[in-house]
Amino acid sequence: MNKKRAVKLSILTGIILILGTIGMLGVKKMTEPTEKEKQIAFLKKHENEMTDFIKTQDDKISKVDYDWSTLHDEVVGNGLPQGGDHILTLRIKVIDYNDTDINSFGFAIIPDNINAPVKIIDMYTINADYNYSKGDI
Structure with missing residues (x-):
């Protein structure tokens, strides 16, 4: 049970990190002058x-x-x-x-x-x- 919970937590953490990185790149792109x-x-x-x-x-x-x-x-x-x-x-x-x-x-x-x-x-x-x-x- 603890192993499954650890895997789910790792996957969830990875998804959050990926989405956070994509979001930061989008914000940086929006703040660059045209x-x-x-x-x-x-x-x-x-x-x-x-x-x-x-x-x-x-x-x-x-x-x-x-x-x-x-x-x-x-x-x-x-x-x-x-x-x-x-x-x-x-x-x-x-x-x-x-x-x-x-x-x-x-x-x-x-x-x-x-x-x-x-x-x-x-x-x-x-x-x-x-x-x-x-x-x-």
């Missing part, structure tokens, strides 16, 4: 560099607002078999020295590694129109 969260954190770390670049496009720009919810990565290429660059794109709004919204357009960043970016390789504006048609702001 790829998009890592990319946003990377871009926020480089926000001053990006803002400085955008401000060089026109002397009327005093402030840049980033719409982080629009961030996505995409592959941009010229149709050749070797593919293209992985880029991160998002919408930005530029504001003048009078705190007036003067334009909104896309912004692209080419990081060194799309999944675990460390540094910016290149960046450029997308469909930016610097002729504001509001006159001299």
